[in-house]
Amino acid sequence: ETGVTQTPRHLVMGMTNKKSLKCEQHLGHNAMYWYKQSAKKPLELMFVYSLEERVENNSVPSRFSPECPNSSHLFLHLHTLQPEDSALYLCASSQDRGTGGTYNSPLHFGNGTRLTVT
Amino acid sequence: QKEVEQDPGPLSVPEGAIVSLNCTYSNSAFQYFMWYRQYSRKGPELLMYTYSSGNKEDGRFTAQVDKSSKYISLFIRDSQPSDSATYLCAMSGREAGNNRKLIWGLGTSLAVNP
Numbered sequence: 015e016t017g018v019t020q021t022p023r024h025l026v027m028g029m030t031n032k033k034s035l036k037c038e039q040h041l042g043h044n045a046m047y048w049y050k051q052s053a054k055k056p057l058e059l060m061f062v063y064s065l066e067e068r069v070e071n072n073s074v075p076s077r078f079s080p081e082c083p084n085s086s087h088l089f090l091h092l093h094t095l096q097p098e099d100s101a102l103y104l105c106a107s108s109q110d111r112g113t114g115g116t117y118n119s120p121l122h123f124g125n126g127t128r129l130t131v132t
Numbered sequence: 133q134k135e136v137e138q139d140p141g142p143l144s145v146p147e148g149a150i151v152s153l154n155c156t157y158s159n160s161a162f163q164y165f166m167w168y169r170q171y172s173r174k175g176p177e178l179l180m181y182t183y184s185s186g187n188k189e190d191g192r193f194t195a196q197v198d199k200s201s202k203y204i205s206l207f208i209r210d211s212q213p214s215d216s217a218t219y220l221c222a223m224s225g226r227e228a229g230n231n232r233k234l235i236w237g238l239g240t241s242l243a244v245n246p
Contacts, residue, residue: 018175045231054140056236057176057220070232104175108231120166121231123175 017041020105020124028132029095035127037088037105045110046088047121048080051102063088064110095131102126135159138221138237147246151208155221155237158202162235163226165197167206170218170239179219180206211244218242 018039027033039046048060062070063082077099079091088105104126109119138155145151153167163184168176180195182188182204188195194207204223208215221237224230 054238056238059232062232110231119231120178120181123177125175
């Protein structure tokens with residue numbers, strides 16, 4: 015396996031369900047990201063994990079809960095979602111130089127999970 | 133005013149045409165400029181990456197940055213049906229950890245017709 019792999023590819027869930035999205039990267043990167051992609055909106059950064067520590071959370075509702083057990087795996091736990099949460103959820107990874115560097119390592123994306131909340 | 137403006141299209145051109153895709157931005161501190169390509173049912177993939185001003189060429193693709201006008205462009209020469217995709221621009225400043233601060237355009241949907 016190479017690159018960034020996301021499962022499942024599609025997910026339909028009711029508003030009272032609990033589900034999890036999974037992401038795995040095989041690139042040896044030290045930073046992983048969750049993005050939300052909705053129609054007619056730019057990509058929205060949800061969470062960033064660098065060296066397994068969550069370093070930024072852009073005011074995402076608490077019904078989204080990330081987990082990063084190691085530098086290769088990332089989860090997004092979902093509960094009591096709303097219909098407006100229906101979107102494509104993208105995972106990405108990069109090599110983060112942290113505060114000591116300014117090199118902008120490009121993001122590598124998975125193919126996303128298409129989530130529909132009914 | 134949005135930090136990054138990108139016309140979502142759709143843009144439809146015949147095969148072989150020269151395609152010009154553009155983004156404008158308002159933050160003069162932006163230094164890194166990227167173009168990502170996203171095929172249907174796929175994640176975005178990095179296509180071109182430039183730092184500061186100037187041109188960068190890779191095969192049929194040319195990225196241009198005009199910092200004085202706060203305007204970036206992606207040109208596709210001899211366009212092919214396989215170029216049909218959504219093209220997203222993204223940019224950031226030079227500070228550390230700047231992937232977390234990427235500002236994205238809406239993406240332009242391009243269809244190249246055989």
